[in-house]
Structure formats: structure tokens, C-alpha cells
Amino acid sequence: MTQLPNSIEARDVAFQLHSYTDARKHEEAGPLVIDSGEGIYVQDNNGKRYIEAMAGLWSVAVGFGEKRLIDAAVRQMEKLPYYHTFTHKSHGPSVELAEKLVGMAPVPMSKAYFTNSGSEANDTAIKLIWYRSNAMGKPERKKIISRVKGYHGVTIAAASLTGLPNNHRSFDLPIEQVRHTTCPHYRTVAKPGESEAEFAKRCASDLEELILAEGPETVAAFFAEPVMGAGGVIVPPEGYWAAIQPVLKKYDILFVADEVICGFGRTGNMFGTQTFGLEPDIMTLSKQLSSSYLPISALLVNEKVYGPVADESHKIGTWGHGYTASGHPVAAAVALENLRIIEERDLVGHVKDVSPRFIERLNAFADHPLVVETRGLGLIGTIEVAHEKHADAPGALGGRLNRELQERGLISRNMGDALAFCPPLVITEPQIDEMFDVFAGALDAVAKDLDASA
Incomplete structure (x- = not known):
């Protein structure tokens, strides 16, 4: 009898085809297995917590773990x-x-x-x-x-x-x-x-x-x-x-x-x-x-x-x-x-209240050397990046930055070289700051690596 893989990561690779994923690359890299969630945060099966800056797939308005x-x-x-x-x-x-x-x-x-x-x-x-x-x-x-x-x-x-x-x-x-x-x-x-x-x-x-x-x-x-x-x-x-x-x-x-x-x-x-x-x-x-x-x-x-x-x-x-x-x-x-x-809970009113902070923090990255444009409205936005070293490989820099964000505990999504932010509507101003502070650290780290390899 063929022995089945033991870990959930190995079982995922063995049995599941994923959406919007390079299937062969997935066989090597494996999945990030999310195990639980609360508010704007999710936690993986190893106990690491992440800010879910994409509300899953643009969608968890009231946050994770809403008992009602x-x-x-x-x-x-x-x-x-x-x-x-x-x-x-x-x-x-x-x-x-x-x-x-x-x-x-x-x-x-x-x-x-x-x-x-x-x-x-x-x-x-x-x-x-x-x-x-x-x-x-x-x-x-x-x-x-x-x-x-x-x-x-x-x-x-x-x-x-x-x-x-x-x-x-x-x-x-x-x-x-x-x-x-x-x-x-x-x-x-x-x-x-x-x-x-x-x-x-x-x-x-x-x-x-x-x-x-x-x-x-x-x-x-x-x-x-x-x-x-x-x-x-x-x-x-x-x-x-x-x-x-x-x-x-x-x-x-x-x-x-x-x-x-x-x-x-x-x-x-x-x-x-x-x-x-x-x-x-x-x-x-x-x-x-x-x-x-x-x-x-x-x-x-x-x-x-x-x-x-x-x-x-x-x-x-x-x-x-x-x-x-x-x-x-x-x-x-x-x-x-x-x-x-x-x-x-007047979440639409809440979006209006916290959106100015969200847009302010988003647009503050416009002057960063790697950033070519910031775009946003309400509680949806993106930061688009570029660098001459990745000029011939669209999406490579965005993917690199996205991986750095995940390592630092923030889940975004790179659409080519544009990093998206669409957090749960329940996000607070301090949590907005927390989210963009993590992004700032990741962006600076990637910029430093690019400069070091020049």
C-alpha cells in the first residue's frame, strides 16, 4: 500500500489543485495553511498571525470569527x-x-x-x-x-x-x-x-x-x-x-x-x-x-x-x-x-471615518523610490512598484514584495507589480497604521536588497 503523506502541507500538494497558482511551483513551495481567524487577523497552522489585508478575497466585511x-x-x-x-x-x-x-x-x-x-x-x-x-x-x-x-x-x-x-x-x-x-x-x-x-x-x-x-x-x-x-x-x-x-x-x-x-x-x-x-x-x-x-x-x-x-x-x-x-x-x-x-454597526459610516487615514497612509508611499503610483478610494487601494532590475519581468518585483510581506505577517495580493489593500471593513485606525507599518518595513527591506545587489 502506498504510504500517504502525513502533514497537511504535503497532503495539499498531493491532492489539491489551486486557483490562480503555478501548479508545478506549488509542488515545490507548498501552501500557507490558514487555521483560524478573528477580526482583521488570521492564523496559520503553526500559530503565526497575519493581518489579512485582502479580507480574504476582497470579501470579509465584518471580519473573521463573527459569532452572529x-x-x-x-x-x-x-x-x-x-x-x-x-x-x-x-x-x-x-x-x-x-x-x-x-x-x-x-x-x-x-x-x-x-x-x-x-x-x-x-x-x-x-x-x-x-x-x-x-x-x-x-x-x-x-x-x-x-x-x-x-x-x-x-x-x-x-x-x-x-x-x-x-x-x-x-x-x-x-x-x-x-x-x-x-x-x-x-x-x-x-x-x-x-x-x-x-x-x-x-x-x-x-x-x-x-x-x-x-x-x-x-x-x-x-x-x-x-x-x-x-x-x-x-x-x-x-x-x-x-x-x-x-x-x-x-x-x-x-x-x-x-x-x-x-x-x-x-x-x-x-x-x-x-x-x-x-x-x-x-x-x-x-x-x-x-x-x-x-x-x-x-x-x-x-x-x-x-x-x-x-x-x-x-x-x-x-x-x-x-x-x-x-x-x-x-x-x-x-x-x-x-x-x-x-x-x-454602521460599517459604511465607519469606512467614511477611517478612510482618510487609510488613504493618507497609502499615499504616503508615493515618494518611495520603488513606488510608481498609489491608488485608492474608501477602503480599497493599491501601491504599484517598479525597479530597473525587474523591468523585463513584469510582476517579479510585486511577487518578491508580496513574499516579504507574508514573511512579516501581512497577507496582500500582487496583481503584477501592484500590491492590493482591501481589509475587512471593521479595521480601526490603529490597525491601519499597523498594516502600513508592516508594508513600510517590507518595502524598505526589498529596496535595500536591490541596492545591495547593484
């Missing part, structure tokens, strides 16, 4: 551990959560539909949009526009929307119906001498030119994050959304606001849609919806979207789409309790 969410899950598990929402069936938690989300929406919405991840929510939005086009007798209207460096998930359709090369390479993506328009990153995309206002207008002009080139009658929808997350925490320039939205309205193109990262307080308002004055037809939600204690996501659709879809389902006899765990009662119960906590 645990208790909510147990209560619902004991009452009704599972049921579905197919074929005229329902249950209390999904009804309550749908009502809550439609009521919270910053623009008029008609219905909520539940999925299990942000990827599934965006994938379902595409299917809804295509279904609607057929219902309206416009089968040619199927093209979807998203943005270079946008992130919308990893299903075949959602990964096609995602405007990042590694989500397409060797997957035969993107699919034919998806197009990408200009990334609104002023520093890297603006032309010499172009002001932010001029750049914002050019982004809108680029979008309109793409629509006209494709044929407005073939373009169904535009997907965008209020603030781009995994593409590098790219905050749009002033005037960007004011220029983009009229183009969409001019050609009657649906607007899908991907609030998977921005939603539920991250930008200093309950939704990024409020922060930037957006008027979407569809909103996709996940992550901080349940603080990711359990998988759940949602789409909110307005009557303009819902009406034709409902009519077509009546004509066919069904809307032939659904997931086994859509609106799962335990996940929905946890999401409801999570939203209660966000509201009762």
Missing part, C-alpha cells in the same frame, strides 16, 4: 438545511433576502436572482441579456462590451468579459460575442499632455467608436466595475462615468454594474453605484453580501430587463436556467444577518 453569522448558519441549518427555488418553490430566507436587496438598491430594481459566486452572477447576466434580446425580436443584439483590465469572473462567459490575458491564455477565450474597450487608467493609458477630463472624454469616445464599428444594433450590454478591482484597483478619472453613461443611453445599451467587490460599503457608500452616480439596469453582487462566510451571489434586474424575460418564459413555458444552490437557505440566512450587522 455562525449562529445564523446553525439556526437555519437546524430548521431547513437545504431547499431550492425551482418550479414555483421557495423558502423564507431567499424571499427575505430578495426583498432586502431590492429595497436596498440605489436605483429602481424589480427582481433579485441568486447564484453562488460573482462569476456565476455575471455569467447569468449574459444569459439573461441574450434571452431578452431574443424575446424582443432582436436576435442580432448579442455583443457584450467590457474593458481591458476589467475583472468579471472565471466561467467561460465571465472570463471572456474579464480583460486580463492570463484569464484567456490556453482557455481559447474570449468567446466571439465579447469586445473590450479602453481601460480608464489615466497614468498608463492617457496620451502625453492629455488632462484627466480629456482622457475621460476619450474613453467615452473610444466606446462610442467601438459601438459604431460593431453596429449599435448588435451591441446588447456594457459590463463594468465602479472601481476596477483585480485588474489593479483602478479608480476612474473624474468625469469618466458622466461621459460613459450617455453613450450607453444613446444607443439603448444595457448597463451592468459589477458590484462584486465594490458593494456593501467598500467605496464609502453602500454601493459603488452611489459613489459614482451610476444608473445600471443590472447589478451583480457577491463577496461582502455574506462576508464570504458562505457562497452566495445575486443579480438585481430592473423592469426593463425583467419584463421581456418574463414574457419569453411564459411563451416558452419556462426560464430554463438555475443552480442547485441558488438562494440556498443557509447562505441566504447568513447574508441577511451579515447585512444586519453592516447596518446596525
